[in-house]
Amino acid sequence: MKGLFVTFEGIEGSGKTTQVAKLVERLRACGREVVVVREPGGTPLAEEARRLVLDPGLSPSPAAELFLYLAARADLIERVVIPALERGATVLADRFDWSTRAYQIAGRGLPQEAVVRANALATGGLEPDLVLVLDLPLGVGRARQQASGKVRDRMELEDERFHQRVAEAFRAADGGTIVHVRADRSPEAVQAEVWDALARRFPLIFSPSVG
Secondary structure: OOOEEEEEEOOOOOOHHHHHHHHHHHHHHOOOOEEEEEOOOOOHHHHHHHHHHHOOOOOOOHHHHHHHHHHHHHHHHHHHHHHHHHOOOEEEEEOOHHHHHHHHHHHOOOOHHHHHHHHHHHHOOOOOOEEEEEEOOHHHHHHHHHHHOOOOOOOOOOOHHHHHHHHHHHHHOOOOOEEEEEOOOOHHHHHHHHHHHHHHHOOOOOOOOOO
């Protein structure tokens, strides 16, 4: 792959969408092709899966929920992400496989080994070059959502214990491609740390002097 795959993870209200938008603007100003995707979504099939899995009127089993997410991911990877990476674009994803770990393994209690294997099949083994986890206290994220007036979807309507398990999974996320960023600051301060993390990991692309 000639391109770069960067994913943003975190609880609801952590500012993922805001940070993706800011990074897109900065990268395009530098002349780079940027492709933005969200999960679930991004293709007709994936958008339909999104509608189903987030509908408060439906109550899929944990396994059915997992497979809706993975079906959406498999289609997005094949139709959008891989072609973009092959032509050298930077792909920024609002959620990816760490959300599966947080919501379906930690939140729902599905078996880790089986979920990881199923996810590998959905992605064809594709992994992000960098995972930016936006860390935010659960209460702050909830307050941000309430202040925004956003209508809550099925996942956001889950009980407090579920969201606590999800938040703990994000806080504990660890690995060679994972960088934690404090999200309890201004969007500008968070973006500065995001860019710094990218510059350290990929200095030829994200030089501190660029953008």
